[in-house]
Amino acid sequence: MFADVIIDISVKSLDRPFQYIVPEEMEFDVDIGSVVKIPFGMGNRTMTGYVVGLSGEAKFDISKTKSILEIIKQGVVVESHLLSLAYWIKENYGSTMNDAIKSVMPVKREIKEQIKRVIYPAVSMDKMREKRDEFEKKHNKARVRLLDEFLKLDKTAYNAGLDYSYATKKLSLTASVIEGLRKLDIITVDAIQQYRNPIGNIDERPEVRPVLNREQKHTVDSILNDYIRDVRGTYLIHGITGSGKTEVYMNIVEKVICLGKQVIVLIPEISLTFQMVNRFYKRFGNRISVMHSRLSAGERFDQYTRAKNGEIDVMIGPRSALFTPFQNLGLIVIDEEHDSSYQSEMPPKYHAREVAIQRAKMVGASVVLGSATPSVDSYYKAMQGEYRLFELNERAGNAVYPSVYIEDLREELKAKNYSIFSRRLDELMRDRLEKKEQIMLFLNRRGFAGFVSCRQCGEVLGCPHCSVALKPHSVNGRVSYLMCHYCGYKIQMPDKCPSCGSLYISSFGIGTQQVEQMVKKRFPQADVLRMDADTTTGKNAHENILKEYSKGGADILIGTQMIVKGHDFANVTLVGILAADLSLNSGDYRAAEKTFQLTTQACGRAGRADKPGEVVIQTYQPEHYSIVYAAKNDYKNFYEQEIVTRQMLQYPPISNILGVLVLSENERNADNLAQILADKMKLYQDVTVLGPAPAALSKVKDVYRRMIYGKCADYGILCSIKNSFEEFMHETESFRDCRLNFEFNLI
Known part of the structure; x- marks a missing residue:
């Protein structure tokens, strides 16, 4: 037998398989996806590789073909379809095969298994009591201690056994004492693999299962009817914020699991894991697990092993969870499908949505996409009939969409208000603090200091050829020139606004830490939490901040985009969007789309329960269609205007x-x-x-x-x-x- 092996080096010249002989004693152990040790190069340096093909034919002179040295048995073997998926990623996104394999590889290094040893009785309680008395007469005190521990238990606990480490540590027994009793056939010792638990403390309150409204039920029934008829498709659920998309997912997932299939649920941010896991755990118990970058290597290894062994039904997590090695995958759900975090920033630069659809085609699964603000790409495909579209236009329960105000920061400047808080936002914040209701302040830092604008008229200096903002470049600490990074167009940094002649022109940007300081100074009576990249570096940092805020531990939560994605806080009645312009002028052809999405998502955090909500959007460009339609929660009119721009400039999804x-x-x-x-x-x-x-x-x-x-x-x-x-x-x-x-x- 011969194996085609990809070498674990990301170099283009080696990005091809090399054939090795499979020694006879390894033939039953090698498989597609096996991790192997092989001799490589003139010096026969031992390298790691992945088996990507097996055959009975030699491609080269057998006398010159080297043999596999070892099969690394510990670890999760990559399924053959995942290797095919890696090849598809390589071809469609441009990377080495090795990099593509590493994207789908569940385990990147050897992990030590956690083994729990348990001591079980091998005789009846009466027989054990008899043996105990014999040992006492012989003054075998250590043996007596262990048998006494068993005899203290009731029948159920007796048969459940004793933890080995408890016996050695608490009862001060040596391994030789336990082994002696085992040889006398009084006890047995079993080793059980223990899985590390990545799921933190779960809310133990019982689930209150909501009744689906008409739109939710139609969506669930339609998708499941297709599924039962063996029709596998891609579905886009466009549901306004608070419309109950998660409950729709859970009803579909429940039926798919009943049919013996497994499910992957993708979420865009680690910060959403706690809330999503809570809801799924209450419905499906310990048949769910999570996968994300904050888990230890051991926790990740265990969850992949459980998935491969069929011990879980649902895997929840960000982008990397897509490659969970389920043997019987039936459904992939992508929540907040529009989110940019589904796009890999490292080679291969794949998009999880496209890879999910490809994986689903390979194994006969369906894909459900959901968002309050679908990506223009997905909505375009739905309009073209490539995806099937469902609309959820009603908020679940009795919640109503919040009142939204657009505050023109140019007018604030004219009124001599130099604060980052508009007069309306300041007034509403004071009102909420008096009422003991909660506030969220959202600062969209995407595009931070990434454009130059005029504070007097709101003009943003843009590229005349590409319809994007020009990026400032500094020389000796000062902005010297502006450049378009699409076509290379370049101008000197002007001294005054070319539109109105104002001297109030500069690069724009402010950080969450500065906002926190300003809030504490202006509202000293308020308890403030901040959630951004700096405050969420710890393993459970996201969960801890959200728990604290959820139980009322702070009046104001300040954060970047991670606070506006899918969170549900009943007491939040005011959301302030401090600078919508930050994303609107990020130098990206999707700038208007991202601004609409983030602004709409932020608006959706207010008034999600029985208390009415209000939102203040602060901007220098209040007339921009992305701001206007976000305030109205009007996706369709935004899409129609945005797609015209894409058609004119031949940007995706048109081109x-x-x-x-x-x-x-x-x-x-x-x-x-x-x-x-x-x-x-x-x-x-x-x-x-x-x-x-x-x-x-x-x-x-x-x-x-x-x-x-x-x-x-x-x-x-x-x-x-x-x-x-x-x-x-x-x-x-x-x-x-x-x-x-x-x-x-x-x-």
Whole structure:
């Protein structure tokens, strides 16, 4: 038998399988996905590899073919379909096969199993009492202590056994004493694998199961009717905030599990894990588990093992949970499907939504996408009939959508209000503090200090060719020039606003820590919590902050986007969005979409129970359609206006974009290679080329970075360009110090 093995090195020249002989004694243990030790190279250095194929035919001279040294048995073997999925990721997103495998690999290193040893009685209680008396006569005190411990128990506990470590530590018994009793057939000792528990303290209050309203029931029934008829599809649930999407998911999941299938539920943020797990645990008990980056390596290993062994039915977690090695996967649910965290930022730069749909096709599963603010890409596909669309337009229970106010910060400046709090927000905050109701202050830091605007008229300096904000670049600590990182357009930093002539022009940005200080100074009577990247570094930091706020431990919660995604706090009646403009001018063609989504999600945190809610949106651009429609909770009109812009500029989902990042420690080589590749791209018909231009981060750790973008309606053509560039880099000798990263529809 021969095995094709991918070597565990992410180098393009080695990104192909090498054939090895499978020794006869290993033939029954090797499988697709096995992790193996192999001799590699002229020096036969021992390397780790992954088996990606098995056959009975030699591809090369057998006398020169090396043998596998060892199969690493501990660890979870990658299923063959997950390896196929890794290959699909490599082909569609551009990466090495090794990097793609590492994305789907459940375990990256050997983990020590936790074993619990239990001592069980091998005789009846009467017989044990008889033996105990014999040992007492012989003054075998240690043996008597153990048998006395058993004889103190009732019949049920007697048969359940004693913990081995309890016997050795609390009863001061040695291993030889226990072994002696085992040899006398009085006891037996069993080793049981123990799983590390990644689920923290669960709310023990019983579940109050809500009755589905008409829209929820129609959605559940329609999707399940398809499922029962063996129709597998992709479904998009567009439900306003508070419409009960999670309850819809749970009803669908419940039926799929009853049919003997397993389910993956993806959520965008670790901060949502606690709330989602609580709800699922009450419904499904310990047949659920979680997977996220804050778990220890041992906890992750155990959950993957449980999933592979069929000991859990539902895996909940962010993007990486998508690769749970379920043997009988029947459904993938992606909550808040619009969220940018589903896009991988490291090669391969895959999107979890697209990979989930591909995995579902491979194993015959369905995919349910849900959001109050669906991505334009998903809604477009629903409009084209590629996904089946369901609408939930009613809030669950008696909750009503909050009243929303748009406050023009230009008017605040005219009124000599230089605070970050508009007059209306200040007044409403004081009102809520008096009423002992809670407040959330949302600061969207995406695009932090990423644009230049005028405080007098609200004008944002943008690229005339790409419809995005220009990015400021500093020289000697001062903003010197502005640049578009799509096409390379560049201007000097103006001294005054080109629109109104005001001197109030500068880069825009403020941090959550500054906001916290200002809140404490202005409202000293308030208890304040802050939730951002700095305050959530600990393993349970998200959960602890949310628990504290949920039980009323703070009046005001200040945070970045992680506080506005899916959380449900009954006493929150006021949400303040301090600077909607931060995301609106992030230099991204999706800026309006992201602003609409985050603003709408933030609005949805207020008034989710029986108390009415209010929202204050503070902005320098109150007339922008993303702000206007977010305040009205009007997704359809926002989508219609946004899709027209995408059509005009040929941005996704109308067209596709391939981004090619050139990296080199030699600036001249980076520039030359980027220009050569841009020229090659221009040879393809129907491809619009932007760049080359310096990347948003033009130099990192002494590595120069240059970007080229190609726009084309045909995704296949862009994949062909990616493949031709990879081939060019493999064959050329001139740019050995350069490397390429690819990204599709990601800027």
